[in-house]
Amino acid sequence: LEVNSSDGILIPTGTTAERPSGRKGIVRYNSQLERYEGYGAGDAWGSLGGVVDIDQDTYITAERLGILDEDHLWMYTKGDLRMIIRDNGNIGIGVTSPSYPLELFPDTDSKALLGRAHIGYLGHTDHASFSHKDVSNSTSYALSQSNDGHTWINSANEKNIEFLQNNQRKAIIKSGNVGINIDVPSEKLEVGGNIRISDTFHIATNEIRARETSGTLVVSTDMTINGDFIVNGTTTTVNTTNITVDDPLIHLASNNTATDTADIGFYGSYPYDGSTEYTGLFRDSSSSDYRYKLFTQLGVAPSATNIVNTSGAGYTKGTLELGLIDTETIDYPVNLSFRDSTSGVSHITFATNGYVGISSTSPSVPFHVNKTNTGSWSAKITNGYANVLIANESGYGMSINSGVDVSNNGNYCLQCRTDFTTSGNTTPYLFTVLNNGFCGINVSNPLDQLHIQGIYQGDGARINCVKVGSWINGSEYNSDAIFAHTNFGTAAYNTTDSFGYAIRQTSLGDTYLNAKQGREIDFRIDDSRIAGIASTGYMGIGAGITAPESLLHVGGSVLIEGNILLQGELKYTGPAATDLQIQDTVIMLASENNGDAFDIGFFGMYIYDSESEYTGLFRDATDKKWKLFSGLVDNPGGPNTIDTESMGFTPDTLVLGDVEAQNVYTNLKMGIGVTQPSVALHIEKTDAIKIPKGTTAERPTATSSDHMGYIRYNSQLNLFEGFGAGNAWNTLGGVTDVDQDTYISAEDSAGNDNDQLKFITANTQRMIVTSTGLVGINSSSPSQYLDVNGNVQCISYITISDKRVKKDINLLSSSTCLNNILNIPVYEYRFKDTYRNSCKLRDKKRYGPLAQEVEKQIPDAVETSDKRFVDTMSGQFIHIEDFKSIDNNALIAQLIGSIQALTNAHVKSTEKFQKEISQLKERISVLENN
Structure with a gap:
């Protein structure tokens, strides 16, 4: 057959089921698979072009839908997508949208082999790893990094880790040892070359040594030690003429921590008359010494015993030549004199007994000056502004000048001190004169022109016949201050005269005006008596009252503007009771x-049947109630209590007009409009009673069963309420069944304003309306306006979709919707028992997607909320903080978009085929006509 045409030929078209019986060479177009096919190799149908296996479940396709121009290559084996080449050139294996030129199973514990390199999973979850393919396991890998950036460099057991540069080994880790420029390191760190440390170098074992414990550490080049250099050995030999130490301190005997029995210092040896002699400087460790000593000759080497034997053969003290000497202590076994090197005269002598002599070689006192200075002073001590002159040849003893600086105003000019102490002595200062002129006796910092601080009780100052100071009988020397005549201010402790002071005041401010026993105190104006206190203790007020007859005797009128408090009896002895006003x-x-x-209260006495009886009104301390009584036989005035059980006590009658009271108590029955009440409160009226009214905040305290029965009108809620069941306030009406296990509750507990409605049947909560209007059925914590924890059966759902209440309206891509739906797996599943029991669902197989997988493709289609539910069978409480739910409306919109994509594809495919059919029909008609 030769067809010489430029248009085409039309071959048979049909579905897979419409294939003819197989004969090699048959070709057709499979309208179901949308590809050309032929019957051939392997006696099977196969694709005429492209890459497709015999059973057509392994192939490469450039389109998933015949007319959607995605520009991707999809590669399948056994019906599963294995690899994709995207339109941007990115290749994905195990991923449909690769973000890199080659992306393999991203963010999974997967692995790949590139040549001999194994990359990916090597036994450590969520790690990126690399190894040779022959050692690709969890212990022999080469490199691994965790998801938080932790990185491991590793080798197989008994294998090395080597660091190379230009393929030349520079470092190695072998058997746990690190070698730098060393092939086989024998220590944890072995360096074949110099080490430079720019910061601190720490040695954990406090040791630098040669490779063997008994070897020698050889430094063949210069070694600089910037810190302390500690040598713990017994012998250190330095074969050099000079040792330079940059550090300011050399630490000797750093391990000498047990006792102080070793001499510390340095020494050297030299030949002398055919023998070896030693010289050096050391601290003598003998317990009576501890002094540094310089010796110039010793015939015994100190190194063997760490002791310099000062009694050894030839021990000779050395001579030290100095320019200046700066020292704290100088030991001298004999008197030390400072002499004029020209005249040989001794000017200063330090005797071995501690005495110092100036112009005296044998000082007889600790500081002995024996030098005549005609017409001037023997000693002058000057320090800044201050100077002291001692022993003038003209006959003056001492002159003290404290200076002229005004800032020294508070410093003392003269201070005399003593170390003499006795019981009660609190200060060593005998006499102090400050620059400001204040003088103190027994005080270091006088606070007045004359400040005397006593040591014992009774100390103070005597001025002629006046004694001012502390009281001899005080608890401490500074406890009580007194003013007295010397006859009493200087009297002995606890004597009669010691209590005869005039004025005494304590440190707390208590003040006493006093006279000697048997004497009196007068109060005078212009030396004329106006009042006084007699020796009897009676006080008289008034010029004429010189011998008062009572504790207070007033000769004249008394005006009292304040209160009078009496603990005794107040008796009025006036002429008549009417005068008491x-x-x-x-x-x-x-x-x-x-x-x-x-x-x-108050009471009075009256005579009844020739007997005294008492009547009165009082508040009973036992029950806090006021009581009116009469007929009491016993006088209640003595014990200040009225015995209601005593003989004759009779509650009396009180006749009143109107009664206004806060509380009215009765132990019997109360009747209103009835004289014989039959119950606790009996009202025989036809109008009404008015009960308390107020807001919720004004409710009376009510917390227990003792308060049950309270009723009131709540003006805030506009309802009658009472305190009752559940120890809570409830409406007097309401919805409650007979046994009160089916009801509607507005509060959980008394005073807890939940603002929720709970619907309970058979003591189980079935529905809740929250304070925000959310309604939960079989759900205690609804997250939507209607949250049903279980199945819902209804005729239909109507969803609001008016364009006029929407904004940000954007058209969804139908191909995007289809891609989303294609990537959401659908499962069959059953609910777990705990959740199924809480929802009262049947245990059956169910179908649908998982919210977590929907969220990956369409995040806005998934809601996350806090979910709490209880297994009604076991009572187990379950709490899921991020409970996932699917918005089916969002999925329906995605499905509509998917159907539109498929429909558009089908319409375009049909139009294409219809066009091709029309063209073929025209060509057949032409052929038939010809």
């Missing part, structure tokens, strides 16, 4: 009553 309208009783054990 009380100005106050309110009389206070028991103003000093510091407890609640006494009755408070």
